Amino acid sequence: MHNYKAIVIGVSAGGLHALGQILPKLPADFPLPVIIVQHISPQSDNFMIRHFNSISKLAVKEADEKEEIVPGTIYFAPPNYHLIVENDFTFSLSVDERVNFSRPSIDVLFETAAEAYAETLIGIILTGANNDGSRGLKRIKDFGGFTIVQNPATSEVSAMPEAAIKIAKVDKILDLDKIADFLMRLT
Template identity: 60%
Template sequence: MHVCPLRQSMNKKNGVKKFKAVVVGASAGGIKALGTVLSAFSADFPVPILVVQHLHPNSDSYLIHMLASQCALTVKQADEKEAIEAGTVYVAPPNYHLLVEEDFTLSLTVDPRVNFSRPSVDVLFETAVYAYREALIGVVLTGANGDGSQGVKLIRKLGGYIVVQDPATAEAEAMPRAAIAAVRVDRILALEQIGPHLVQLINRGCQITDI
């Protein structure tokens, strides 16, 4: 059992918190890293996974095909107003921000770049945590800028769970380092350990310790 601090929980049972969604941010080196993480999930994975991978604005659907081939779950590009479903990987389209609405649907915008990025990890994380609150897991993978560090701060503040790729195993270490510097994270893990850890977290929940 993993231990995570929590002030409030609407979905705890017998002192165990259930997670309802995973958000993942990745940049340089991320395509390979995402493949490794997603390959750990079986087709009955009970929660949705929302992904921001920085890409060139005019890139095609290569990333979707690539991830789908490595993952038992449905992998698709996120559509605006789409209702979020369990067992599905939603990937932000190139040149659009991906946002989670509090009614658990998805929005896309062409708002200005955040951290020079559109899609931006911060935008996904910050909106997702307003929707899922403490039942959200945020994962920061390899990347060469600081996108995601504001997002993990809000996830921390609202009681969610944060996993960061060990910078030593990251192709580009700036993004995981920025996240670790921004806030106390729950786990720093080697790339290969992240997928299995998420499976365990989702299946068993996390032990609540009151503070």
């Protein structure tokens, strides 16, 4: 039996709907932190946070720099910052160059989280229009973590899941409405 310690999710176009099918289903005693990069305009306000806070049983917040990652919390990367996981399980933020035309970039979160959590990490790629996250998902797999990709056929935009499936050895390809249940069984 695996002892997972964190979940990272990367999502781009179509994210509001896709995350809406996952986050509200997680129970109040869900034992892991969920860390999310949603590609978003640099100027956006905290609409996503307020929206998901109002429909989720878990606390939803923007990740703060130096914040300790605690179980049962859903964290979003702030707009226009890369979100980095340090080896001591705290967050760092960076205004480094865009990666895959994105800031926040999914690869940056996934690659650093893979180092920190190694085989105790679950990585998920959802709907999206570019290939950000593929390298990061591969990195999670290399470190022995568990990798999930949304079934491209049930993705609002299939390019990002397809790119991830091509590059990373994916453990599970799941329809959107099956992902939350699967996470509850894994943990």
